[in-house]
Amino acid sequence: MAEPHELTALEQWQALQHGELSPSELTGHYLARIHAANAALGAFVTVTSDAALARARFVEEQVPRTAPLWGLPFADKDLQLRAGVPTRFGSRLMRDFVPAESDDLVVALDAAGGVSLGKTNTPEFGLPSYTESLAEAPARNPWNRDLGAGGSSGGAAVAVAARLLPFAPGSDGGGSIRIPAAACGLVGLKPSRGRVPAASGIDRLGGLSVGGPLARTVADAALLLDAMITPRGGHPLHPFALRAPGDEAPLLAAAVRGEGRFQLGVMTTSAWDDDYPIDLAPEARAALDLAVAEFAAAGHGLEETALTPDESYAPAFRTIWQAGAASIPAETEEELRLLEPLTRWLVGRGRALSARTLAEALAALAAYERSFIGQLSRFDAVLTPALAMIPRPVGWYDPEDGEANFAQQVRYTPFTSMVNVAGLPAIVLPVLQTEGGLPMGVQLIGRPGGEATLLSLGAQLERRLRWQHRVPPEA
Template identity: 55%
Template sequence: MSALHELGLRPLAAALRDGEVTPVEATAYFLARIEAHTDLGAFAEVTAEAARRRAAELGAPPADPPALWGVPLADKDLTARAGVPTRYGSRVNADHVPAHSDPLAVALDEAGAISLGKTSTPEFGLTGFTETRVGPPARDPWGPANGAGGSSGGAAVAVASGLLPAAPASDGGGSIRIPAATVGVVGLKPSRGRVPAGSGLDSPDGLAVAGPIARTVDDAAMLLDVLAAGPYRYATRAPGDGPFSEAALVLPGTLRIGVTTASPWDESMDIRLDPAARGALDEAVRVLAGAGHGIEDVGWAPTGYGDMFMILWRASAARIPVPDARLGEVEPITAWLIREGRALTAERLLGAYAAARAFERGTIAAFASFDLVLTPALALPPRPVGWFAQDDPEVSFTRQCQYAPYSSFVNVCGLPAVTVPVATAPDGHPVSVQLIGRPGGEALILHVAAHLERSRGALAWPSL
């Protein structure tokens, strides 16, 4: 059997189920790797003793084990786990230990997983880079001078560097797809309503959903099956059911695929596409056209997006439970967003919600004639730690949009999207594209992503 960190999620789960490795052995193995690579900043908290206890309690595999029985995973530091420090990436929560677990942590426990701790995230998950004052920055294992993106930066680093076989994460404006593309792994943002424990339906803006980060498309589909299996408590949910691991194997026939390099930030910012990103998009087009799919340009030129999204982003920050008197303790960009959000009038906020729904309808209509839409994943290659200038909020926001202009609009529209590496840059770093599906269209984009993955061949992972 290969080294455990080389197996990936599904093979490791099978090895545990078949008794080839025990939960105690797997837990000890991954804890040792985490300890050996703390320089990558993947973890905000490691709960080694609790993980060992949980592994020992699992004992031998039952006759019909749950899907993730004995699999070591970790919670993003935005997910509360009872008895475990949950700081949300912020110094103001340095001593916060919740008494109750969030539904996402409970769902993973019920699936048999073992939590090794908390993966790092920027303060309150607000930014597309993971550099905080509570710990080291999350670093790209392909080039540790560069950051790993965010806000699920720690989760993406843990998967790319083999510290975890896969990782649950969340995405409110690209927070799964940005770091996944930055470090060359697969990141799936599900449809709004798909995952009951993190659906987006219980937040006013409906942006943030839970989803998987994994090394392979199949592993991402497997983790999505677990996340999407819980009981629903909402009147609205994404159409169609899994298991996505099986649905993604179904041959879809000839598809009509739209391609665009346009972004909703083009109107207000200088967005430039790096040649490596352009090359990855061209490679994906070549592969899909070679498979017989129809490829067409998408006539899509959205307007008015920037002002609308800025209001939504500020409004989401306004709800963060940090009193005005303590804003000096949070990072400059966090304080700026909170102040700006709390100064919004009801008229501006309701107007932004209305504009977001109009944008959603218009974009889905523009994409409706296509089975899926292909875009670059990122506009630029990984950025050096410190490049996002978190001490200058307005510069930081502009740079985040320039780096990842293709992400947040997918959240506004509630659509599923997956990023998958398809090519390599001249320095050997993986370069990804993004596939955007119709509402509830996870199975189709997973199938096409798997086709691109097979055509690319195996990646040579960072040697750690």
């Protein structure tokens, strides 16, 4: 009989529903795996064993089995507040911070019947696209521990890929779900702006950062996303007037059925092409070519497309990224010295910006959003590489020079941030395993509220390529 962690999250949920597993048994199983493997992988920064076991017993006794995630373990990214649990934001500055209240997303996942096992690793304040902070050990890729896991949801990706969790929530402000999903051979889904009430992006600078799932299969990602959207069933309570259009039917149905024929664009241009040298590695091209061939064989229409160059994008995005760091709570020289060099550079640049510069950058990105959506509107989804390179070695990024570091991040992952600016949904799919045994993925960008289409396409590709059966050496 298969071990619980060898099952998909959906299969584990079914086993819980049928009484073949209890929440306490499943929680204990994963805690044992975490304690055995985490020191080598750096997936978790905090493991709340006692609280998790108590929570599992509470779910067994008090929570109806109809709860969408009844008894399934997950973990909070260490940017999310959970009352009474240290939240360090990947920073030495926050090493003693313990929140009194939980974030909305944490509350939503608890309401859905999930069991949190602790906090997953993230870089300092979630700003870089790699998870290697000075506050914690780096998150190491389960396919090769010399390589990084991507970021900023790197710890979550490591935990899911190494079978330390069935799935995990992440957040994505410039690719922070999709980058680590691609690096670790997972499915990662960034929802439309406004789709997830508890992590909508609407209250974030530029509307960039939203919450979404990382999982081993398309159906598992849909299972978690449904719970994030509607924790208790029925229509989701939404704290904002604006929300993405879309069918409110459960997305899991689209992910399981995998039906439909669609018109797909195929694109290797990005918003960064005029400002940075973007070179597509042979492995990235091979992954894209494989996805194109499989979608064509499945009967989808495919057409090459390219973005119109726009010189406003790069300076405007850099401005917003710097401005987002300006509010980090470091005021004194002593506090600023606790920040890492990249973060100090971002904070300094952000605090030096004028209101006019910020307003002009926001206007430029709003115009880019309209242009981007318009250019791609004739397609049901647009296929791009997930990353431009294979996963980067731990220590590859420049630790001191902010400009050089930012350029390295752009060259590694040029295809993600423009999707956040446009507020569109996007899914990363782990289509290829290289000769060296590393995962390489592709990204599908959808229309506003088009998560069901992305999940349908992902399910079709998953049935053909069966990536859910690939197991990393460290799992």
